[in-house]
Amino acid sequence: MNRRCFLMAAAAGLGACSRDRRPRLNVFNWSTYIDPQTVPKFEAEFGARVRYSVYEGNEEMLARVMSGNSGWDIVFPTSYIVKPMLANDLLAPVHHDLLPNLGNLEPHFQKPDWDERLEWSVPYMVTAAGIAYNRKLVPPPEAWEDMWSKRLGGRITMLDDPFDLLGACLKKLGRSINTSDAPELRQAQQAAIAQKPLLRAYVNAEVRDQLVSGDVLAAQMWNTTAQQAMDSSSEVAFAYPREGYAVYPDSSVILRESKHQELAHQFINFLLRPDIAAANALAARTTTTNWAARKLLPAEFRDNETLYPSPDVVARGEWARTMSPESQRLRDRLWTEIKSA
Amino acid sequence: MNRLRAWFLAPSWIVTVSLFLVPLAIILFYSFLTRGNYGGVVLDWSSDSYRRLADPLYGMILLRTFWIAGVSSLLCMLLGFPLALFISRSGARKNLYLSLVILPFWTSFLVRTYAWMFLLRDTGLINTALQSMGLIHSPLPLLYNDGAVILGLVYSYLPFMVLPLYATLERLDPNLLEAAADLGAKPGATLMRVILPLCAPGIRAGTVLVFIPCLGAYLTPDLLGGGKSVMAGNLIQNQFTNARDWPFGSAAALALMAIVMLLLLAFVRSDQEGLL
Amino acid sequence: MKGGRRAGLALYAVFALLFLHLPLLILALFSFNASRFTVWQGFSLHWYQEAFHDAELAESTWNSLIIAAVATVLSTVIGTLCAYGLWKRRAPVLSNSLYLSLVTPEIVTGISLLAFYQWVFRFLHVQLGMHTVILAHISFSIAYVVIVVMARLRTVDAKLEEAALDLGANEWQAFRFVTLPVIWPGVIAAALLAFTVSFDDYVITSLVAGVDSETLPMAIYALARRGVSPMVNAISAVIVFGLGVLILVSERLRSA
Numbered sequence: 001m002n003r004r005c006f007l008m009a010a011a012a013g014l015g016a017c018s019r020d021r022r023p024r025l026n027v028f029n030w031s032t033y034i035d036p037q038t039v040p041k042f043e044a045e046f047g048a049r050v051r052y053s054v055y056e057g058n059e060e061m062l063a064r065v066m067s068g069n070s071g072w073d074i075v076f077p078t079s080y081i082v083k084p085m086l087a088n089d090l091l092a093p094v095h096h097d098l099l100p101n102l103g104n105l106e107p108h109f110q111k112p113d114w115d116e117r118l119e120w121s122v123p124y125m126v127t128a129a130g131i132a133y134n135r136k137l138v139p140p141p142e143a144w145e146d147m148w149s150k151r152l153g154g155r156i157t158m159l160d161d162p163f164d165l166l167g168a169c170l171k172k173l174g175r176s177i178n179t180s181d182a183p184e185l186r187q188a189q190q191a192a193i194a195q196k197p198l199l200r201a202y203v204n205a206e207v208r209d210q211l212v213s214g215d216v217l218a219a220q221m222w223n224t225t226a227q228q229a230m231d232s233s234s235e236v237a238f239a240y241p242r243e244g245y246a247v248y249p250d251s252s253v254i255l256r257e258s259k260h261q262e263l264a265h266q267f268i269n270f271l272l273r274p275d276i277a278a279a280n281a282l283a284a285r286t287t288t289t290n291w292a293a294r295k296l297l298p299a300e301f302r303d304n305e306t307l308y309p310s311p312d313v314v315a316r317g318e319w320a321r322t323m324s325p326e327s328q329r330l331r332d333r334l335w336t337e338i339k340s341a
Numbered sequence: 342m343n344r345l346r347a348w349f350l351a352p353s354w355i356v357t358v359s360l361f362l363v364p365l366a367i368i369l370f371y372s373f374l375t376r377g378n379y380g381g382v383v384l385d386w387s388s389d390s391y392r393r394l395a396d397p398l399y400g401m402i403l404l405r406t407f408w409i410a411g412v413s414s415l416l417c418m419l420l421g422f423p424l425a426l427f428i429s430r431s432g433a434r435k436n437l438y439l440s441l442v443i444l445p446f447w448t449s450f451l452v453r454t455y456a457w458m459f460l461l462r463d464t465g466l467i468n469t470a471l472q473s474m475g476l477i478h479s480p481l482p483l484l485y486n487d488g489a490v491i492l493g494l495v496y497s498y499l500p501f502m503v504l505p506l507y508a509t510l511e512r513l514d515p516n517l518l519e520a521a522a523d524l525g526a527k528p529g530a531t532l533m534r535v536i537l538p539l540c541a542p543g544i545r546a547g548t549v550l551v552f553i554p555c556l557g558a559y560l561t562p563d564l565l566g567g568g569k570s571v572m573a574g575n576l577i578q579n580q581f582t583n584a585r586d587w588p589f590g591s592a593a594a595l596a597l598m599a600i601v602m603l604l605l606l607a608f609v610r611s612d613q614e615g616l617l
Numbered sequence: 618m619k620g621g622r623r624a625g626l627a628l629y630a631v632f633a634l635l636f637l638h639l640p641l642l643i644l645a646l647f648s649f650n651a652s653r654f655t656v657w658q659g660f661s662l663h664w665y666q667e668a669f670h671d672a673e674l675a676e677s678t679w680n681s682l683i684i685a686a687v688a689t690v691l692s693t694v695i696g697t698l699c700a701y702g703l704w705k706r707r708a709p710v711l712s713n714s715l716y717l718s719l720v721t722p723e724i725v726t727g728i729s730l731l732a733f734y735q736w737v738f739r740f741l742h743v744q745l746g747m748h749t750v751i752l753a754h755i756s757f758s759i760a761y762v763v764i765v766v767m768a769r770l771r772t773v774d775a776k777l778e779e780a781a782l783d784l785g786a787n788e789w790q791a792f793r794f795v796t797l798p799v800i801w802p803g804v805i806a807a808a809l810l811a812f813t814v815s816f817d818d819y820v821i822t823s824l825v826a827g828v829d830s831e832t833l834p835m836a837i838y839a840l841a842r843r844g845v846s847p848m849v850n851a852i853s854a855v856i857v858f859g860l861g862v863l864i865l866v867s868e869r870l871r872s873a
Contacts, residue, residue, distance in 0.1 A: 026828050051828065059583035066380045066585060067735050069744045071828030084379045154482050160568065201485055201567035206843050215463040215480070325378040336584050340402055340571050345788045349702035350711060352695040353759060357714045360756035364729035367736055420633060427630040430623075438630070440868065445637045447864040449817045451834050452853040455841050456640035459647070459655075459850070466643060469655045499637065528622065557722020559820055564841065574724045581728045581824070591732070594725045601720060 024049045025263050028064070028072045030250065031056055031205055032228060033125065035276075035283035042270050048263055056204040057161050065090060065255060073258040074267060078248045079114045080163065082121050083322040085253065091120045092254040098265035101272035104292040112249065114322055121251035122268050125224070125286040128247045128317055129164050130240045132211055132226035133218040141218050143242040144172040148191070153198050155217040157210075160202035162335035163320065164246065165192055168220055171243045177318050180327035189334040193341045202339070211236055222248075227285035227306050238306045240313050247317040249289065365598075372591035380585030390592035399576070399593070403600075406573045409487060409562075410555035413494040417502040417551045418544065420495070425506035425543075429513070439507065446500040454564050457493050458484065461565075485567030493561040498554060502547040509543030510536075549608045553601055573597050641857055648850035664851040674852065677836040684747060684822075684832065685815040688754035692815075693808040695755070696762025697800075701792060703763070704770045715760040726757060727824040734825060745827030753825050754818065758811040765810055769803025770796075802870040809867035813860055 027039075031054035039050045055061045058081050064070045068090060077085060085091055096102055099122065102110070109123040131141050141147065147156055147168070158165050167177035169188035179185065200216060201207075205225045210216040212233045221229075226238040252271065254264045270276055277293035280286075287307050288294055294302065302308060323331065375385035393399070428438045445453065460466050463480035471477045483489060513536065521531045537544075559574030568575075577597065580590025651661035668674055703712060718726070730753050734745060773796060781791040797804075819834040826835065833856070840849045 053828070053831075057583075059585075062380065063582040063585060067738070067745075069738050071744050071746070088377075088379055088381070196569070199569065200482075201569060203568070209843070210463075213464055328379065329376070332584055332586065336576075336579065336586070336589075337398055339568070339579065340398055340576060346702050346705055349698040350708060353699035353702075353711060353715070353763075356695060356756055356759060357711065357718070360730065360733070360752060361718050361726070362714060364726075364733035367732045368729045371732060420636075423626060423629050424633045427626045430626075438634075440865075441634055442637065443868075444861060444864065445641060447813060448641065448857040448860045449834070449853070451817065451819050451837055451841075452644070452856055453641065455837070455849060455853060456644045458841065459644055460640060462655075464655055466647075466655050496637070496640070553720060554722075557724060559722075559724045564838075574722060577724050577728060578820075578824075581731060587732065590728060594728055597722060598725055601722065602717075605720060 022047055022049050023260055023263055024051060025260055025267055026051045026053075026071055026073045027267065028053050028055060028061060028075045030054065030076060032225070033076070033250075033280075033284045033286070035279040038271070038276055038280055041276070042267060046263070046266055046270075050267070056206065057159075058163075059161065069257055070255070071257075072255055073260055073264045074252055074254055076124055076250050076252050077121075078163075078250050078320065079112065080248075080320045080322045082114050082251060082253065084325075084328065086120055087325075090256055092256045092258060092261055092264075093119055094122060094254065094268075095265060098262065099269045099272065101269050104272050104274060104277070104290050106289055106291045106294075109249070109289040112251075113319070115251070121253045122272070123249050123251045123289040124271065125281065125284065125288055126247065126249045127222045127224050127286060128240070128245055129159065129167065129220060129222050130226070130238055130245050131218055132221035132229060132236060132238050134211060134214050134216070135235050135237055136214055137217045140237065140239065141241075142239055144168050145243070147218060147220065148172070148195050148198070150198065152218055154200055155215070156199060156219065157201050157203050157207050157216055158192075158195070158199060158220040159222075160204050162331050164220065165202070165338070166331060166334065167246045167320075168241075169195075171241065171245065174243065177244075177246045178321045178323065180324055182330060185327075185330055185334060189338055192338045196338075196341060208232075223306050224284055224286040227304070230306070231285065240309060240316065242316075244316045244318055247319045249319075368591040368594060371587050372595055374588050376586050376588050380587075382587050387588075390588045391596075393589060394592055394596055402571055402573060402576055405487075405571070406556055409491055409494070409570075409572060410552050410558075413491050413498065413555050414502075414548050414552045416491065416495045417499050418506075418547065421499055421502035421506055421547065425503050425510055428503075428507050429510040435511075439504075442500050442503050446497075450497060451560065453497055454493055454561055457489065457496065458564055461489055461492075484565065485569060487566065487570050489565040490558075490562045490570050490572075493565045494555050494558060497561065498551045501550040501554075505543045505546040505550065506540065507543075509540045513539055545608055549605070553604060556601060556604075557597065641853075644850050645854035645857065648847055648854045650847060650850075653847055664847045665855075668848050668851045668855075671848070673831075674833070674836055677831050677833045680747065680830055681816055681833040684750050684754060684830070685812050688751050688758060688815045689808050689812040691751075692755045692758035692811050693762050693804060696759045696807060696811075697766050697804050699759065700763045700766035700770060701796070704767065715763055718757060719760045723757075723818075723820040727753075727821040730756070730821065731824045745825055745830070747827070747830045749825045749827065750822055750830050750832070753821050754815040757818075757821065758814055761810050761814055762807040765807035766800060766803050769800045769806075773799050806867045806870040809863050809870070813863055813867075817860070 025048055027050055029052065039052050042048070043050055058078055061075055061077065062081065065072055065075060066088065096118070102118070102122070105123060110118060112123060115121045131147065133141055147158070158168065166185065166188045169191040170177050170179060170184065172191060173184070173187055175184050205222070207216055207219050207221070208225055208229045211219055211229050212235065214235065223238060226236065229236045230238065252268050254261060258264055271280070272290060274290065274292035274296055277288055277290040278296040281288035281293060281297065282301060285307065371382055372390050373386055373388060374382045375387050375389065377383045424442070428435055431438060461483040462468070467483060468480040472480070517535060518531060521535050526534070557574050558572055559578055562570045562572045562575055573593070577590050577594045580586045580593065647655065648664055649660050649662070650657055651663065652658035702708070734749050738744065777795050778791045781795045782788070786794070817834060819838060822832050823835055823838070826832065837849060837852060840846055
């Protein structure tokens, strides 16, 4: 008994000693999506602590926050996830008076189709999904079709995300990535299952190192991650497929369960500052939604083909839109079946 | 006496009921509900989840799970039997060898699985060594397939096979072997007709101790199979995280439990002294 | 047994034992490799330094230690009392439930606990966190403790307690002053076992952990998914060594 009391007291004592009185904000974001200095700068300026954790996909984030008491304050869903989160009562309203920097967003991001008046979300960065490949692969892939080619056997990966995977299959079949048409979705599922024997794995940003080392020859990948890989190695290149590709704006949202709503607003406002947004875009190698920040970016970054492609490439891109609940359920079921096949 | 005994057992009762039996009851409950639009459950009774399990797709997953678990158990037996035989005949150093067999098992499971990732990767030790010796020119795809998963499972559960086999081999009366030799049996025949049948309880115990955890394996197929080698454990985990289909996941989990319990009932004989 | 065959068996045993130990030894060896690739480029403690300076790893390790410590203490106490109670008289429902908790696949235990917690959270204003992980660990550790202590109890002569009772002690005193000291090494061994099992758990913990309760196995898993870092080798070597020592001590105590 004595020993046990001592242990409990010691643990409690140690816990009390190390308790920090500053408010703590819990931020859950995509991996490598921020400048390493942003969080320390925020902590210093606002006298707060930030717990910053990362996830690799929307599904992973949703699984944690769906319960409504996950402990996170701010998360970064992709555009088509915002309305479903709202439907499940997960979001707290965004107060514009607490976000003076909101005007820094580009005009069309101030009225995005998933949240016309920015009542629930604040756009952050934009990514697109294409094909990242190692230059050892000759001829280089130019279309989604090429990811079904037998010569790549075992050296390709696709994204571990239902929307991305079905999106690529739909584009290969010449359809819209946002379709709710069941037969079209099933055809896409069949295409995914047909590809499986050639596939090494379903994996997200984690495949970057394998692409650089050449273990993987071609990967369905977001342009930001591809750019990060290209920075490490001139062996890696990125292609926007001929048939078209998906474009994903990511936004920050405040969860309704958050106990630090004002601090959360301050953090989001901080992210909207031109210098901070520019630093984030540069460090994460992404396309920013912030026009004031874009002006601050160095010229060679602004003209980067991967992140800011030419107009004809941009025209091929299709923006991800919210799906109907039935379509979402069908896609989820098809995804389970693809993974299990 | 009864009152004191009640106090002694009360904490365990509370923990077991609230943290083990009640949760199982909850997922039984969930397995009969319907999935909400974006996840969660709604109070709509339906046996849809169980009917979905009958789909041949999931039958295939179950078969594959049985296949991988079965091959792993068989390999464990083939590899473990000679080792157990050796230890049972090594006299004074038995305990030393037993400790050597047990030691890797008690270090982190995750680390042991990672060790094989490290060895089997394209840029891992095996491929690098083979390439530097000029035996191959491009890396062999050793990782992310069923074979890697089986290797990982055999490596993790081999001690579980060795120990029961050793226990029965140790109790083997050497007079029986002498008698067999006197009657003119060759060593091979002695093995087949005398040793193996006498070891049946040990073989049975070892197989159960390996096969059942392999059925429920999750981490090994996840890390070594690259998400392509979907076993029952992966399917269940996926339903509760990324797919957010709790009713279906619950049904699958209960189906797995039912299979495990059936196997236990079939294999565990009542003549063995219970563990508890 | 004929010499040749005996030698063959011994040779096989050597290979089998090497199979069991080499992967871990190689892993540990390469944790000292100066290069991040699998080509030996000189001895270096660089990865250990990187691991020790990683704030997130430090927090995870600290969490793992706290969780394991609290869970171990509680499950050892509860489990020892339970084993003693079962030793005196059988309680089939409880024994079978404990046995069932041992054979239930971890994934099933994990998701059932997650479902249970989410259901409870509708009524209480709590979240997933250290406490949910600790409770989960206690739940699956008890069966291990009961087995080890029970094995020890079977070597104890029941007549000792009878003698104590005859001499005027009540039942609690008989347990506390007669039986407990005799099984004490077994209790400690069980505690060490419970600590190991708790510290190493990944599957159940990953499902019921909250924002503030990332454990070391969870951190290692995240790193391992990312592929290449020898930092994982370094952490692994430390864990293997630490847990190995604990288990050796536990085995010594158990056979004491």
